[in-house]
Amino acid sequence: MWSNRMSTVITVENLGKKYLLQHQSGQQPYVALRDVIADTCRTFGRKLVSPFVRHSQSPVSSPQSPTSEEFWALKDVSFEVKQGDRIGIIGRNGAGKSTLLKILSRITEPTTGSVRIKGRVASLLEVGTGFHPELTGRENIYLNGAILGMSRAEIRKKFDEIVDFAEIEKFLDTPVKRYSSGMYVRLAFAVAAHLEPEILVVDEVLAVGDAKFQKKCLAKMEAVGKEGRTVLFVSHNMAAIQSLCPRACLLESGRLIQIGASDEVVSAYFGAVFSTSGDRELSERRDRVGGSSLRLISFDVVDSDGESMTDIPCGKRASIEIKFQVFSNSISNLRFGISLIDKGNGRYVTELNSYYGSKEIYSCEQGVHKFAFIVNRMPLAPGQYNLNFIVTSGLEVLDWIKDASQLRVSDGLFYESEQMPLPGSYPVFFTEFKCYLGEEEKLNRQDIS
Amino acid sequence: MIEKSEIIIRPGMGALHYWRDIWHYRELFFFLAWRDILVRYKQTAIGIAWSVLRPLLTMVVFTIVFGKLAKLPSNGVPYPIMVYAAMLPWQFFANSLSESSNSLIDNSNLLTKVYFPRLIVPAGSVIVSMVDFLISAVILGGLMAWYRFVPGARVLFLPAFFMMAFMASFGAGLWLSALNVKYRDFRYVVPFLVQFGLYISPVGFSSAIVPEEWRFLYFLNPMVGVIDGFRWALLGDAFPVNWPGFALSSLLVALILASGVFYFRRMERSFADVV
Numbered sequence: 001m002w003s004n005r006m007s008t009v010i011t012v013e014n015l016g017k018k019y020l021l022q023h024q025s026g027q028q029p030y031v032a033l034r035d036v037i038a039d040t041c042r043t044f045g046r047k048l049v050s051p052f053v054r055h056s057q058s059p060v061s062s063p064q065s066p067t068s069e070e071f072w073a074l075k076d077v078s079f080e081v082k083q084g085d086r087i088g089i090i091g092r093n094g095a096g097k098s099t100l101l102k103i104l105s106r107i108t109e110p111t112t113g114s115v116r117i118k119g120r121v122a123s124l125l126e127v128g129t130g131f132h133p134e135l136t137g138r139e140n141i142y143l144n145g146a147i148l149g150m151s152r153a154e155i156r157k158k159f160d161e162i163v164d165f166a167e168i169e170k171f172l173d174t175p176v177k178r179y180s181s182g183m184y185v186r187l188a189f190a191v192a193a194h195l196e197p198e199i200l201v202v203d204e205v206l207a208v209g210d211a212k213f214q215k216k217c218l219a220k221m222e223a224v225g226k227e228g229r230t231v232l233f234v235s236h237n238m239a240a241i242q243s244l245c246p247r248a249c250l251l252e253s254g255r256l257i258q259i260g261a262s263d264e265v266v267s268a269y270f271g272a273v274f275s276t277s278g279d280r281e282l283s284e285r286r287d288r289v290g291g292s293s294l295r296l297i298s299f300d301v302v303d304s305d306g307e308s309m310t311d312i313p314c315g316k317r318a319s320i321e322i323k324f325q326v327f328s329n330s331i332s333n334l335r336f337g338i339s340l341i342d343k344g345n346g347r348y349v350t351e352l353n354s355y356y357g358s359k360e361i362y363s364c365e366q367g368v369h370k371f372a373f374i375v376n377r378m379p380l381a382p383g384q385y386n387l388n389f390i391v392t393s394g395l396e397v398l399d400w401i402k403d404a405s406q407l408r409v410s411d412g413l414f415y416e417s418e419q420m421p422l423p424g425s426y427p428v429f430f431t432e433f434k435c436y437l438g439e440e441e442k443l444n445r446q447d448i449s
Numbered sequence: 450m451i452e453k454s455e456i457i458i459r460p461g462m463g464a465l466h467y468w469r470d471i472w473h474y475r476e477l478f479f480f481l482a483w484r485d486i487l488v489r490y491k492q493t494a495i496g497i498a499w500s501v502l503r504p505l506l507t508m509v510v511f512t513i514v515f516g517k518l519a520k521l522p523s524n525g526v527p528y529p530i531m532v533y534a535a536m537l538p539w540q541f542f543a544n545s546l547s548e549s550s551n552s553l554i555d556n557s558n559l560l561t562k563v564y565f566p567r568l569i570v571p572a573g574s575v576i577v578s579m580v581d582f583l584i585s586a587v588i589l590g591g592l593m594a595w596y597r598f599v600p601g602a603r604v605l606f607l608p609a610f611f612m613m614a615f616m617a618s619f620g621a622g623l624w625l626s627a628l629n630v631k632y633r634d635f636r637y638v639v640p641f642l643v644q645f646g647l648y649i650s651p652v653g654f655s656s657a658i659v660p661e662e663w664r665f666l667y668f669l670n671p672m673v674g675v676i677d678g679f680r681w682a683l684l685g686d687a688f689p690v691n692w693p694g695f696a697l698s699s700l701l702v703a704l705i706l707a708s709g710v711f712y713f714r715r716m717e718r719s720f721a722d723v724v
Contacts, residue, residue, distance in 0.1 A: 019722065102561075102721065103458060104458075105563070105564050106456070106458060106564035107560070107561060107562065107563065107564050107721045108718075108719075108721040108722055109458070109460055109718045109719070110458065110459070110460050111460055112460060113459075113460075114457060114458060114459040115456075115457070115458040115459075116455055116456070116457050116458075117455065117456040117457075117458070118455050118456075121456070123562075123563065123564070125562045125563075126558075126562050129558060129559060129562040129563055130556075130558065130559050130563070132484055132488060134487075134488050134491045135484065135487065135488065139484075139487065142480065143480050143484055146476050146477045146480040147477060147480075147559065147563055147565075148563070149477075149565075151476055152476055
């Protein structure tokens, strides 16, 4: 039934992947034998033979059930990919993109559904997987090639091309631990770029290297696509998706929301990202660092009337509010921080941190609380910013979510004059100032205080 | 390497063509072993000499403690040679166990980023330990020359006993590496196991000193069978093999290997999620 079209190379049907989150065992997915023995000796043998993933499906409740929670990283995903298709996969952090790629590349097993793949798959979830710092560039080319599924003969045939592409001839026999990070990445990508699979699965690897090298990589990827290979490409770089992939699919909270022409899907993505809610939910985030005494729940951006805002117009007053829950009895010396990173160039722009913003020392009792950062006049240039949230008690990290969400600063009037530079020629930020023209002695310097 | 076959991914199924995949990935297997051998002694001052020194010094200590101080019998064979003939398989077993039990965790970056039959990771570790074994074998040759000891024609059976040592090491390595992924406790269990095993296996002494009525049970430690086999093949009539016991050891080795493969294959699917 799947082969009604000859050219379909990947068929995904009702794919789902469930993880069990264990709150008590901290961040570690593995368990200590001691706990298992302590929990119950009876179920020990059973646990030994069946991986924990499937456990909760058994009618007998597992010993961890009070503290564990199901999480569907991927649910009911179905789609088809035809030979020669280049498909971009987009979605927010935690939407299930990487899980999907991991299942397609057979690294992890799905919980439900099935995938049929025709042809040799090479997956590139990271550049330089298996690179060993002690080995030389030459040795690593062979090792990495083998890890990516190339045969020795293939690598030998391509060896000169790889070295050429990476521009590292002189350092071939130097251990890669002496390489600059640029050289390292170039070499790693060069090996991967010379794979010749029928289906290529790529995860966000273009986010590395300098601009010139990134361009070279994109060109290489384009060439791979033109040769009629099937490419699945995950990226946060929408421009790269649009230029590389005619089609794209959008994932959200593990579900496939849309699949189609990449321009449409990309605009749907922007629509979803900047909608008022959803995006601002933080409690379900799994990629967080910290203990169990405090947890961020959500954040919101509101105007002076307390209305939610989708974005902050440049020059406007806004309050960024984070909601969090305290689990332990009380926590003192709390510090809250939000850092803003320019999405375009990855530059760390500024940080709103209560430690700088106020001399007050904050402490909280058990329960749900809110903390507000009020920005009087948004000084940042219109654009998109990634947000990192952090809450610490003194120097101890209580909850830290990187790339937690995005904030958009929209066009607005910063200056009282209501004049602004043309969009496209924005500076990094705006600053308040006054100006005077006049005789030396009449200039009013009283404003400088 | 281009194949038109279809891959089906479904829950609970594992890889359909697992053993064929292993064959496809044989080059990766050799590359991983080659990497480990290459990396092992980089930035060590005396390099490969370590694999010579360790068994040699253990042998000297055992010869002094068991041979000279405790005056245990060596059936007319020079004590150092008797110890070393056992040291050979034991060291191989112990190294394989320590190397392979950590192998999956050490390669966790590979497990979470690339597909390949995971079995080749612990298998590669056993191969690395084989290098040490070969070096030790050369030393034994030297030792025999020094004592002017000539092994009989039975030495031709040695590969068979080596196979047994290999199967025991690989089987136990599979168990421990898979368990270690899920229960990190095994990181502490293995060094203990290795240290303990050195004394409950007949390395420093001959298994003949174990009382007759316990002899058969002693072979429940599969390394007893392996070591006795090595001594029988290398040292001749002075070390007869207790064949029923040896059969018991062989059976256990086969069991460990089969169950190891089974358990490993079972756990393998969740490695990437747990490691």
